[in-house]
Amino acid sequence: MTISPPRIALLPDSADSRLLTDLTSHANDLSEAANALKGAFSLGEGSELWEPLTSHAVTAYIRPFITSNVQARLDQMSEIPPVPLELLSVHDTIRKYRNTAVAHSQSELVMPLPLAILNDEGQGRDVVGITLTHPMPLAFAEHFAALIAAMENIVDQATEPVLERLRSWLRTETPETIQSWRQPKVAFSEDADFSATRRRKRDPHFMFYAHIEPLSEGENSLEVG
Known part of the structure; x- marks a missing residue:
């Protein structure tokens, strides 16, 4: 072949x-x-x-x-x-x-505020924190x-x-x-190990995360979903 x-x-x-x-x-x-x-x-x-x-x-x-x-x-x-x-x-x-x-x-x-909630008589009833934002x-x-x-x-x-x-x-x-x-380097890991701590370098290296199902009895391959 x-x-x-x-x-x-x-x-x-x-x-x-x-x-x-x-x-x-x-x-x-x-x-x-x-x-x-x-x-x-x-x-x-x-x-x-x-x-x-x-x-x-x-x-x-x-x-x-x-x-x-x-x-x-x-x-x-x-x-x-x-x-x-x-x-x-x-x-x-x-x-x-x-x-x-x-x-x-x-x-x-963005304006975070500590507010007092008052009753009808002007007495303090509660305290809340709110934030006003302008998109x-x-x-x-x-x-x-x-x-x-x-x-x-x-x-x-x-x-x-x-x-x-x-x-x-x-x-x-x-x-x-x-x-x-040369070829770029590709590594695989469980998605539970996901991390972004490694910094990219000039030498191409890519990290691929995936969920890998455990093998059931009688299976001989891994299924990546």
Whole structure:
């Protein structure tokens, strides 16, 4: 029986392959932000999921602009132009909103209060704690969506010449050379052991968690669900 070679291969380390990795990571974060905001729009501003979805969109959008141990910041890459001037104020507002209201509870958009509940005579009857919050308004969310779309377009445009250079180089490589390239590492573990403590490195390593059913008597395989 003839065994066919694998139909995909991991590109070896180079300046362009690292650049493609970083741009792909940034594109994924921006796509995650766009999808979260799309979900918020579909449910409406009055939905109880409006705030968590818009907040997640903010978190995902800002990831490319934060210093990381594994990738270059999007706004510090020479291939990426600045945020469009007409959307710069939206970008700055999102960055501050993430820092004061989403990642940390320091904004005046959130007001926790210790309240006394009084009876009709004005005497104290009970004490409660309540929190007033102001989610992202729909009108601003629409500007935010335009910002995400603009940044996605910028990343797509910056990625295309990198892909073309790598495609041209790939055509010069022999099958024997390609077969010698490293493969990404994938490890499997029980979903009960789920953890996010291990940091991503340049050397590709992916951790897959799944529920593994125990073997019943007479079975000879594991079923992963």
